[in-house]
Amino acid sequence: MSICIIDYGLGNLASIRNMIRKAGGKSEISSDPTVIAAAEKLILPGVGHFAAGMENILKSGLLPVLHEAVLERKTPILGICLGMQLMAGHSEEGDVAGLGWFDADIIRFRQEDMGNLKVPHMGWNEVKPAKAHALFPNVDEPERFYFVHSYHIRCNNPEDVLATAHYGYDFTCAVSRKNIAGMQFHPEKSHRFGMGMMERFIQWQP
Amino acid sequence: MAAMRRIRVIPVLGIDRGRLVKTVGFKHPKYIGDPLNAIKIFNDKEVDELAIVDIRAALNGTEPDYELIADMAGECFMPLAYGGGIRHADQAKRIFDLGVEKVIMNSAFLEQPELVTGLASNYGAQSIVVCLDVDRNMFGKWRVKGVSGSRKYEWTPEEAAVMAEEAGAGELLLHAIYKDGSLSGYDFDLIRSVSGRLNIPLVALGGARGTSDMLQAVQSGASAVAASSTFVYNRNDTRSILINYPNQKTLTEEVFRHL
Known part of the structure; x- marks a missing residue:
């Protein structure tokens, strides 16, 4: 199993690699289109400004590579934080278009x-699964994850909502559709809950 | 039922030449143990976040210990902040690349606030923490200090906090020097006064004895709490070293439920 952590210049990639290793997986950090195309699974990380994230993806020439891997070859992909937000159609942050894999707004x-x-929402929060999914099997104990964000996703298709959390109000904190999943929180920085999530991502066969 | 609000409870570990130390009033560093061992214990205890501060890097003008930082980041499965000796953007980049989420700026912020601005625009405000070390001057007034507490500034903590926010810091670590290691409770007046001027989260540090101080700090305006002595000493007895951290049940019952 090889997981490629996509390097487009934003985000704490070393933390994700560390957590995958702890969860028993193998990963490679790369911006090389051939490595991304050959990966069995992908992680789209990212921390920072939405417009800067899209600009980096466009400048690096990775856009067609990502579309082909995710939409045509159906490579399983997990977006984390900004990486999840980029999967939406549009963001208020910079008023720009995203990858458009979810009919959703940031x-x-x-x-x-x-x-x-205060905004950003920074800290730990309980996450409530919204549907049955391999990444969120039913658990007796509520799971806690680490968040840091000022923007959140709003899905136009309720069936895309994978999980919600509460900060001021209930908001969508994870999304999924077929081979694509995204999480606002940081599994790589969420102790055993994050390790469990990474283990399930490694096992995931959408 | 409304969802319970959680606040972050953050152990702060001082390091000096690769060793874990604990100071009192920024003086008398006492050897506590090995930082990697402490991090493993804090991992097991599922702490919310961890901050590591090299207490003498600014004073001695030494580089951050990248090898140690890499080892610590590799063991940290919670957010990690590092401070100490960061004077230019390249050092911060190197630290982020090692897997650290946040850098803590103190002396460098006071001398060159534009460094904070540049880092915040590159890495996002959430990854830049400004730490203000606050002392009382001979008239009992709060003033900001830098370089491990050795350099005096005329700024009040309120003024410096607003400057930090305007420079682009994502959060403010407010550290009362005279409370460091005292195990006598936070300076709640200081927290109240500074948080009233801020829009970014304020993290209180200095003097915490336990959860009731933490609750009171949040009720005084802190968005999160940090502590050092109480997490490295057994029941606040400075003769007995024991890495500890309240479990979720204790935090829920003694802090979160009252917010």
């Missing part, structure tokens, strides 16, 4: 609904 936390909570 919107800023609505401050008027937040009370005295």
